[in-house]
Amino acid sequence: MPNKTFFWFFLPTGLAMILFIGLPIISTGIQSFYAQHDQVVKEVKKCDPFGCTVSIVVDQEKTSKIREEKPLGKFNGFGTYVDRNHLAIEEIGKFWSETNSFGEFVDQVTNLPFYKALIFTLTYCLFVTPNVLLLGFIIALSLNAVTRRIRGPLIFGTILPMIVTPLVGSLVLFWMIDAEGIIGANLQMLMDDPYLSLKSSKTLTWITIIIYGIWHHSPFAFVVFYAALQTVPQEPVEAAIIDGASRWQRVRHIVLPHIYPVVTFVALISLMDNFRVFEPIIGFSAEGSAQSLSWLIYDNLVNEEVILFGSAAATSMMTIVGIAILLAPVLIRTWKEFRTAR
Amino acid sequence: MRETNMKKILISLLFLLFGTSAYADCNIKSGSINILANDFPALRTFVETAKGCKGSADFKVTHSSEHNKIAVPALTANPSEFSARIAANSSIVPLMNQDLIRPLDDLVKKYGKGIQDSQLITIDGKIMAVAFMANTQHLYYREDVLKELGIAVPKTYEEVVAASEKIRASGKMQYPYAAAYKAGWNLAEEFVNMYIGHGGEFFKAGTAQPSINNAKGVATLNMLKKLAGLSNPDYLTHDSEAIKVEWESGNVALMTLWASRSGTLLDDDGDAKITAATKLTGPATVAGGNIPAATLWWDGFTLAKNRSDADAEATFRALAHAAANKKMVADAADQAVWLIEGFKPGPKSIGVIEAVKMKAKPYPMLPQMGLMHGALGSEIVEFLQGKESAEQALKDVEAAYMSKAKEQGFL
Numbered sequence: 186m187p188n189k190t191f192f193w194f195f196l197p198t199g200l201a202m203i204l205f206i207g208l209p210i211i212s213t214g215i216q217s218f219y220a221q222h223d224q225v226v227k228e229v230k231k232c233d234p235f236g237c238t239v240s241i242v243v244d245q246e247k248t249s250k251i252r253e254e255k256p257l258g259k260f261n262g263f264g265t266y267v268d269r270n271h272l273a274i275e276e277i278g279k280f281w282s283e284t285n286s287f288g289e290f291v292d293q294v295t296n297l298p299f300y301k302a303l304i305f306t307l308t309y310c311l312f313v314t315p316n317v318l319l320l321g322f323i324i325a326l327s328l329n330a331v332t333r334r335i336r337g338p339l340i341f342g343t344i345l346p347m348i349v350t351p352l353v354g355s356l357v358l359f360w361m362i363d364a365e366g367i368i369g370a371n372l373q374m375l376m377d378d379p380y381l382s383l384k385s386s387k388t389l390t391w392i393t394i395i396i397y398g399i400w401h402h403s404p405f406a407f408v409v410f411y412a413a414l415q416t417v418p419q420e421p422v423e424a425a426i427i428d429g430a431s432r433w434q435r436v437r438h439i440v441l442p443h444i445y446p447v448v449t450f451v452a453l454i455s456l457m458d459n460f461r462v463f464e465p466i467i468g469f470s471a472e473g474s475a476q477s478l479s480w481l482i483y484d485n486l487v488n489e490e491v492i493l494f495g496s497a498a499a500t501s502m503m504t505i506v507g508i509a510i511l512l513a514p515v516l517i518r519t520w521k522e523f524r525t526a527r
Numbered sequence: 528m529r530e531t532n533m534k535k536i537l538i539s540l541l542f543l544l545f546g547t548s549a550y551a552d553c554n555i556k557s558g559s560i561n562i563l564a565n566d567f568p569a570l571r572t573f574v575e576t577a578k579g580c581k582g583s584a585d586f587k588v589t590h591s592s593e594h595n596k597i598a599v600p601a602l603t604a605n606p607s608e609f610s611a612r613i614a615a616n617s618s619i620v621p622l623m624n625q626d627l628i629r630p631l632d633d634l635v636k637k638y639g640k641g642i643q644d645s646q647l648i649t650i651d652g653k654i655m656a657v658a659f660m661a662n663t664q665h666l667y668y669r670e671d672v673l674k675e676l677g678i679a680v681p682k683t684y685e686e687v688v689a690a691s692e693k694i695r696a697s698g699k700m701q702y703p704y705a706a707a708y709k710a711g712w713n714l715a716e717e718f719v720n721m722y723i724g725h726g727g728e729f730f731k732a733g734t735a736q737p738s739i740n741n742a743k744g745v746a747t748l749n750m751l752k753k754l755a756g757l758s759n760p761d762y763l764t765h766d767s768e769a770i771k772v773e774w775e776s777g778n779v780a781l782m783t784l785w786a787s788r789s790g791t792l793l794d795d796d797g798d799a800k801i802t803a804a805t806k807l808t809g810p811a812t813v814a815g816g817n818i819p820a821a822t823l824w825w826d827g828f829t830l831a832k833n834r835s836d837a838d839a840e841a842t843f844r845a846l847a848h849a850a851a852n853k854k855m856v857a858d859a860a861d862q863a864v865w866l867i868e869g870f871k872p873g874p875k876s877i878g879v880i881e882a883v884k885m886k887a888k889p890y891p892m893l894p895q896m897g898l899m900h901g902a903l904g905s906e907i908v909e910f911l912q913g914k915e916s917a918e919q920a921l922k923d924v925e926a927a928y929m930s931k932a933k934e935q936g937f938l
Contacts, residue, residue, distance in 0.1 A: 227651075242651065259936065380760050469764075470710075487596040493931060
């Protein structure tokens with residue numbers, strides 16, 4: 186496609202992207218550098234049905250004046266980024282000098298909210314992404330091998346987990362693993378431990394969420410791989426059969442190289458999706474044991490009675506950076522291949 | 528035949544006219560009313576009563592258990608989405624902090640006939656809300672289970688622990704105790720109650736500096752852990768609704784729950800035997816303290832600032848009609864402890880009335896309390912899971928709070 190045609194073709198999408206993705210990110214970025222003004226409080230008498238007390242309130246007259254002058258708030262630079270609830274630079278320095286062993290230091294650091302969330306997020310990505318690719322590929326291969334007559338219903342059944350809304354899917358599983366639910370109660374019987382609870386143990390909660398993630402994301406990988414399998418040319422496959430190649434050898438040397446670009450694509454999308462893991466934490470009410478970066482943003486925005494815009498914005502920006510770092514190796518590789526191909 | 532039909536229509540028309548004339552005192556001609564409220568039976572009754580006098584005003588209501596998340600953004604908009612917000616001691620604070628609600632003095636003077644002085648929430652001499660019901664968390668117990676095992680009704684949390692251990696040892700129930708320990712707001716609320724029961728203060732006097740990392744804080748956490756050990760192992764995922772279900776399935780014999788939930792526990796739904804044996808008592812004390820380990824709450828209505836005066840007036844008149852409605856109070860006597868004149872407390876009000884008698888403290892109405900509540904909800908979880916010491920958990924709460932308070936300009 187000539188560059189000029191491409192430009193006009195891309196323009197509407199590009200404009201929409203700038204408007205709905207670019208500008209909000211810039212606005213979030215700006216917001217992350219600001220904190221609220223110092224609160225001016227005053228002592229007043231408060232009376233309610235249970236009696237009167239002297240207590241403090243925010244002095245609205247003075248506060249509104251400051252707010253009108255600087256509506257964005259107090260410039261805080263990277264203050265929010267490095268505070269204890271985010272990168273915690275100061276705290277980590279302190280832990281480093283105060284702790285005796287490396288293990289103790291790691292314990293202290295992983296106790297900080299941001300790192301706790303980062304570790305869960307990375308663990309989730311690390312386990313879910315490869316398994317989704319593998320499972321999706323295996324399903325696609327097996328479905329590609331069954332007779333055409335029953336393929337339709339089978340495909341429909343396979344993509345069901347993706348059709349089910351994430352929240353509903355996780356809620357159903359959540360009820361099943363309840364101590365009184367079908368899986369939870371049977372596990373207790375099997376292990377002969379009446380106190381076993383999938384929801385109260387951190388490790389088991391993580392495993393549950395990861396398994397749920399694989400279950401939910403595999404159909405996406407499957408659909409893409411299945412489509413790619415339809416484009417595998419039959420001649421080399423037939424030639425390989427005649428040469429006596431086994432099924433595994435055919436997959437390894439013909440199918441995989443052919444659909445390799447698609448694998449990269451699915452890996453990219455999966456990584457991006459998994460890094461933003463959020464719904465299962467809400468669905469499983471797993472806030473106690475598993476927090477992800479997206480959950481931290483949600484927590485700052487809705488779980489407090491005050492909305493912590495600065496905190497949420499800082500975490501959002503760091504999530505974007507995190508995704509960029511994760512995707513960098515794949516992107517660089519794709520870019521190099523693109524260059525050599527030209 | 529036709530004539531009788533006509534008669535019927537006429538009668539029903541007359542009835543309709545007559546029916547509406549009962550609300551003629553409201554006589555609201557214009558304006559639009561839009562209310563945001565939490566979702567439990569008493570609030571539904573209250574809003575329905577207000578609706579009865581809407582006259583020709585536009586009337587909308589949103590009942591949502593997510594009301595806290597909606598309120599500030601919706602009221603910040605100008606004009607605000609809602610003309611009124613049914614708030615409580617804690618949820619009025621963010622509205623005050625952001626200057627989102629209007630003083631009601633003039634409206635109370637003009638249309639507030641029948642509202643008692645004790646219902647008025649005044650801050651710095653200005654009426655900011657009109658309360659209509661009181662709430663607290665108190666003990667519920669299964670009379671049959673306690674009687675069978677010869678256990679007296681517990682008055683302290685130490686007795687609750689002893690009683691629960693005895694029930695467990697008897698083999699009747701594995702997890703005899705329940706409370707809303709869901710990580711987040713609910714769990715933090717349990718900490719607040721227990722800490723106040725220990726006589727603790729959340730902040731250094733007159734400042735926003737936290738002061739919970741002390742012996743009282745540690746004792747509070749240890750008591751919460753003991754109780755958690757006697758609860759269903761999934762306690763960190765259980766909110767008020769979940770423990771209500773546990774209770775109704777007969778898995779629990781002792782429970783700390785909101786007074787406003789008693790109505791749904793004692794209604795005709797569910798196992799009649801459990802319902803008959805469900806009894807209410809005051810909140811428990813802890814560690815030999817005099818005041819109960821519970822906080823008193825009021826629910827009341829506030830009016831949005833960013834909304835026209837005409838809407839505010841219409842909304843106030845409708846809501847004031849409900850907030851001074853003796854008939855509603857008489858009809859719905861067992862839905863809540865109404866603060867409205869004419870309320871005769873029934874058996875479902877025991878919890879709140881006992882709490883007031885025992886001089887329970889109201890939930891602290893401080894501008895920075897919401898941040899403390901939020902920090903508690905996430906940072907004490909690991910202690911309950913046995914992953915860190917009580918001191919470390921309290922240190923974490925203080926540190927998490929301080930970062931948030933700095934961002935919000937309180938420190």
